[in-house]
Amino acid sequence: MRVIIKRIASAIPVLALVSIMVFLMLQLLPGDPATVILGEEATPEAVEAMREHLGLNKPLIVQYFDWITKVLQGNLGESLVDGTSVNQLIMERLPATIELALGSFLVALLIALPCGILSAARPNTFADHLCSFISMIGMSIPHFWLGMMCIIVFAVELGVLPASGYVPFFDDPAENLKSIILPVVATGFRESAILMRMIRSSMLEVLQSDYIRTAKAKGLSEMTVLFGHALKNAMIPVITTSGIMLAGLLGGLVITESIFNIPGYGKLVIDSVFNRDFITVQSAILVSAVFVVFINIAVDLLYAFVDPRIRLGKEGNS
Amino acid sequence: MAEAVLKIKNLCVDFLDDHTIVPAVSDLSIDIFPGETVGLVGESGCGKSTTSLAIMRLLDTNNARISKGSIELHGQDLTKLSEKEMQRIRGKEISMIFQEPMTSLNPVYTIGRQLTEGIVLHQGVSQKEAETIAIDMLQKVDIPRPEIMMKSYPFELSGGMRQRVMIAIALSCNPKILIADEPTTALDVTVQAQILDLMNSLRDELQMAVILITHDLGVVAEICKYVYVMYAGQIVETAAIDDLLNDPLHPYTQGLLNSMPDRWQGGDRLYNIPGTVPLPGTEIKGCKFADRCEYCTEKCRQAPPPLVRLDEHRSVRCFRSAGTQ
Structure with missing residues (x-):
């Protein structure tokens, strides 16, 4: 419990720093939001009035505190483009991205775990080489290309899955699953490649250790040694990679979302950047940062769960 | 002979x-x-x-x-x-004990679990019975407070204690x-x-x-x-x-x-x-x-x-x- 509180407390300065950086970075972008709203032909007076209205003439520090105070109250502001609430925009876009991210992550795990463990248990065999080959393909194929190939094969040629679009889960669960299969597989396959290498090397290292020899000397079967003794130890570094991966997926699905035309979070941010919709961009990035921070906290807690040396607050010397 | x-x-x-x-x-x-x-x-x-x-x-x-x-x-x-x-x-x-007691025990499992798994496997007893045998075994290798030791993790033990645990594991099935x-x-x-x-x-x-x-x-x-x-x-x-x-x-x-x-x-x-x-x-x-x-x-x-x-x-x-x- 103390660990959780400590971790959350240490996240606060991180988020404060992120908010300041996001805010300042967007100030550096060329283009004036007032012009964006009013159009290129607006009179200087109208632009000036709009700037006044948006609070853009106030000192930066005042603008920052205006924004962050509202954010802390749960109000992420209004879009500069059409005045819709950013909260609402994010809530509309977030479910699709979360579903995609978790789905891709799940696919990655489903491919990487068995393949990684198998290659480590049978190094330098046909199975190992096959898994390495799959992982090489996953790493070297650009996933937008894989996405397009999936569309061509499964949507255009076979016609079994929709080529693009997204149906919210609560509207129609079956259609929802159909609509996310291709993007999730295309992204998950790529992510699995890195994870598979990671699991393989981590497992290989653990399998060389003395306590695995002890476990074998007890007469335990290979399965018990692999899954009972090796896996839990091998997972410790893999959890880190998985956490970074999941965080990356939540913020970095722009390409997948574009190819499959899914109205997700990444598309929201990109569209807002092109529209000079500063408020939406900075609030959306801040929300992503919150996600990343919380995933990191979850990773730390998972560590403690897996490794008693961390849980009991001592560093092992072995 | x-x-x-x-x-x-x-x-x-x-x-x-x-x-x-x-x-x-x-x-x-x-x-x-x-x-x-x-x-x-x-x-x-x-x-x-x-x-x-x-x-x-x-x-x-x-x-x-x-x-x-x-x-x-x-x-x-x-x-x-x-x-x-x-x-x-x-x-x-045939049992074996190794040179490195510091690394020969699995760091993420308790002594109890590492001791009992061999006993359950080879003697076909229940987990509860295995625990009794294990505590007995820890006593035999002169480990103080064996009940508490069963719940400890290897990193909480000194090298000598770990080697005693290794011996207990090795000898647990006679x-x-x-x-x-x-x-x-x-x-x-x-x-x-x-x-x-x-x-x-x-x-x-x-x-x-x-x-x-x-x-x-x-x-x-x-x-x-x-x-x-x-x-x-x-x-x-x-x-x-x-x-x-x-x-x-x-x-x-x-x-x-x-x-x-x-x-x-x-x-x-x-x-x-x-x-x-x-x-x-x-x-x-x-x-x-x-x-x-x-x-x-x-x-x-x-x-x-x-x-x-x-x-x-x-x-x-x-x-x-x-x-x-």
């Missing part, structure tokens, strides 16, 4: 290094009787640990294999058993044979003595045979009845411990004994055997110790000396000492 529990006959182990075969142990024969401790002594790299892993059939199959010979446990040749059959032998008939691979090397001298005493008394209590692998002749003198001295994958001398200490025959054994600071009487500088163990795979026509031997003659370089049996418990692999020169 009782029948030997373990008979190793002409055991040869090869390492496979990039398709070249490197002999690691050659023509090793040892008989071990119940309730007896034999020592396997030699420098690092002489094949002691390889021998012990070969007995357990725990050699890494990717780069090592038993190429010749037999290892008979009660007449059953272990080299012919399948991996599944071997799993029923390991931990139940094995016929215990292989102790440098069990005290990583421990403080005071703890060393305690662990050796413990092994001695448990050996008598459980009537098991112990194979003690070590480079420390002091440890051997403490608990072994017979000693096998190994050099470069071969046995060079076997003897009852007293004979070996009083009258070492092989020049290598003499060198080892002289290397013990307590025994060395040659002056202020400590003795050491000149040179190093030949690398595995080095082609040697004659005696493998020839390069480091002060008595080496032309004959020693021409042909390998055979292991000559002098009496029931004594053999030596040396032309000079065996009197065949």
Whole structure:
């Protein structure tokens, strides 16, 4: 419990720093939001009035505190483009991205775990080489290309899955699953490649250790040694990679979302950047940062769960 | 005399290094009787640990294999058993403790779990019964407050305590044979003595045979009845411990004994055997110790000396000492 509180407390300065950086970075972008709203032909007076209205003439520090105070109250502001609430925009876009991210992550795990463990248990065999080959393909194929190939094969040629679009889960669960299969597989396959290498090397290292020899000397079967003794130890570094991966997926699905035309979070941010919709961009990035921070906290807690040396607050010397 | 529990006959182990075969142990024969401790002594790299892993059939199959010979446990040749059959032998008939107590226990599981899993597996008892047996076992190895210890993790224990736990794990299923691979090397001298005493008394209590692998002749003198001295994958001398200490025959054994600071009487500088163990795979026509031997003659370089049996418990692999020169 103390660990959780400590971790959350240490996240606060991180988020404060992120908010300041996001805010300042967007100030550096060329283009004036007032012009964006009013159009290129607006009179200087109208632009000036709009700037006044948006609070853009106030000192930066005042603008920052205006924004962050509202954010802390749960109000992420209004879009500069059409005045819709950013909260609402994010809530509309977030479910699709979360579903995609978790789905891709799940696919990655489903491919990487068995393949990684198998290659480590049978190094330098046909199975190992096959898994390495799959992982090489996953790493070297650009996933937008894989996405397009999936569309061509499964949507255009076979016609079994929709080529693009997204149906919210609560509207129609079956259609929802159909609509996310291709993007999730295309992204998950790529992510699995890195994870598979990671699991393989981590497992290989653990399998060389003395306590695995002890476990074998007890007469335990290979399965018990692999899954009972090796896996839990091998997972410790893999959890880190998985956490970074999941965080990356939540913020970095722009390409997948574009190819499959899914109205997700990444598309929201990109569209807002092109529209000079500063408020939406900075609030959306801040929300992503919150996600990343919380995933990191979850990773730390998972560590403690897996490794008693961390849980009991001592560093092992072995 | 009782029948030997373990008979190793002409055991040869090869390492496979990039398709070249490197002999690691050659023509090793040892008989071990119940309730007896034999020592396997030699420098690092002489094949002691390889021998012990070969007995357990725990050699890494990717780069090592038993190429010749037999290892008979009660007449059953272990080299012919399948991996599944071997799993029923390991931990139940033959147990092993290792050199590194600090890393030989799984860091993420409690002592209790690591102790009970072998008991449940080999004795077919419930987890609850296994816990009772485990606590009993921890008491036997003199671990204070065994109930609390069951819930502890390895990192919470000192090296000596961990080695006691390792011994408890190894002995939990009353094995016929215990292989102790440098069990005290990583421990403080005071703890060393305690662990050796413990092994001695448990050996008598459980009537098991112990194979003690070590480079420390002091440890051997403490608990072994017979000693096998190994050099470069071969046995060079076997003897009852007293004979070996009083009258070492092989020049290598003499060198080892002289290397013990307590025994060395040659002056202020400590003795050491000149040179190093030949690398595995080095082609040697004659005696493998020839390069480091002060008595080496032309004959020693021409042909390998055979292991000559002098009496029931004594053999030596040396032309000079065996009197065949």
